[in-house]
Amino acid sequence: MSETLDDEEVERRLPADWERDGDEIVRTYEFDGYPSAVTFVNDVAEIAEEEFHHPEIVLRYDEVEVRFTTHDAGGITEKDLRLADHCDGEY
Numbered sequence: 001m002s003e004t005l006d007d008e009e010v011e012r013r014l015p016a017d018w019e020r021d022g023d024e025i026v027r028t029y030e031f032d033g034y035p036s037a038v039t040f041v042n043d044v045a046e047i048a049e050e051e052f053h054h055p056e057i058v059l060r061y062d063e064v065e066v067r068f069t070t071h072d073a074g075g076i077t078e079k080d081l082r083l084a085d086h087c088d089g090e091y
């Protein structure tokens with residue numbers, strides 16, 4: 001099982017544009033409209049399934065909020081940081 005990262009390491013390694021919210025990391029991506037937001041959600045869902053590490057996603061008209069935490073570990077792990085990078089790569 002993945003080990004949770006300590007506060008300093010999360011702060012140091014959190015990708016730009018991501019924030020920490022308790023035991024989660026979160027980023028809100030902005031889009032020019034709903035269709036492109038939905039496309040992004042599908043891209044994220046594909047990666048999440050490939051990596052078997054799934055975010056909470058809130059789909060709004062022109063933005064998508066993505067939240068990661070590692071439920072199995074009860075906090076933020078390497079997996080969350082890695083998936084955050086994957087999501088940024090799809091944006």
Ligand SMILES: C[C@H](O)[C@H](O)[C@H]1CNC2=NC(N)=NC(=O)C2=N1
Nearest residue numbers: 052053054055069070071072073
């Ligand atoms: C049984 C457990 O849900 C699975 O091992 C996977 C599925 N996707 C997951 N996604 C996230 N974000 N955290 C997990 O701990 C996790 N676990």
